[in-house]
Amino acid sequence: MELIANRNPQQMILDTSEIVSKSGTNFIEANTKSISLNHLRKDCTIPVFAKDNESTISHFEFIDAVNDLIKQQFPNEIINRPEIRVSHIIKGRTPDAIGIPAKELKEHQKTIYYERMAFIIEIPSLTENVNRNSLSLTVGGVRSYSEQNLYSKKSLEKFKVFIGFKNMVCLNLCISTDGYMDSIRIGTIGDLEQHIKLLLSNYNKERHLGMLEKMSKYQLLENQFAHLIGKLRMYQNLPKEERNGIFPFGLNDSQVNQVVKDYYRCPNFSRNEDGSINLYNLYNILTEANKSSYIDSNFERNVNAYEFINKLGNSIEFKTKDYFLP
Structure with a gap:
């Protein structure tokens, strides 16, 4: 060249x-x-x-x-x-x-x-x-x-x-x-x-800010967060045909590990005293874990985290079934 x-x-x-x-x-x-x-x-x-x-x-x-x-x-x-x-x-x-x-x-x-x-x-x-x-x-x-x-x-x-x-x-x-x-x-x-x-x-801009604000209105209990992490790990290894209809979560296993660490240790967005975590804090520890993504996939995974959290919020609000929630 x-x-x-x-x-x-x-x-x-x-x-x-x-x-x-x-x-x-x-x-x-x-x-x-x-x-x-x-x-x-x-x-x-x-x-x-x-x-x-x-x-x-x-x-x-x-x-x-x-x-x-x-x-x-x-x-x-x-x-x-x-x-x-x-x-x-x-x-x-x-x-x-x-x-x-x-x-x-x-x-x-x-x-x-x-x-x-x-x-x-x-x-x-x-x-x-x-x-x-x-x-x-x-x-x-x-x-x-x-x-x-x-x-x-x-x-x-x-x-x-x-x-x-x-x-x-x-x-x-x-x-x-x-x-x-x-x-x-x-x-x-x-x-x-x-x-x-x-x-x-x-x-x-107003719609984006509104969606970010809305995330804080919903939370996962400790057992729900544990279920979510288990499902995220399982999703990475699901056969291709079984992934149909499931939201295509973008972070990899090592990044999911970082999410768990930040759930306990993040100075800004970690769990509450009772183990619960709201979706806004969860979104931020997802985007924190995403910083380890290469340039090629970083922005796509960032958008994916935004869509994923909003999907969880909709499932909680409308009480609909979701693969990632119990």
């Missing part, structure tokens, strides 16, 4: 004078590391489609486009610097470094780009209080070159974007179903901007 240098035109450079602060928190963990937008712009090469040498849309262009649209949509608000997490670094070298041992390479002879990238942009001036937690409006996205066939000619590229909230107590993301666009396939930045504008305009 061929690489080309990231030489973006001047108008693509982010105007940092309009950005106020960076919270420096980890919205995802897994095997990721934090980098700056400037690092993406200056230090990273851009993959191309090998058969026609057409450039892909770079991580920098993606983030920069979302940031510009946020400033257009919320012109009078405080907008934080993008928080960027990357993984799966792809290393290369310049032609003059052929034959040089890796340990002897100079910095200008090394090339890199990151196969997977996730970012969020927080708008701290748009903050709501839900169940005594401060939630700030947040927009973000995910890109993974692993979902592109870079060995062919230029084709549509896949992106994921969301708008939702970040819980300032635990730094978890709260993403609703209507605040998430999965599998956006576009050919140009202009196409991407149209999808992002559509997401921002269609997102119902």
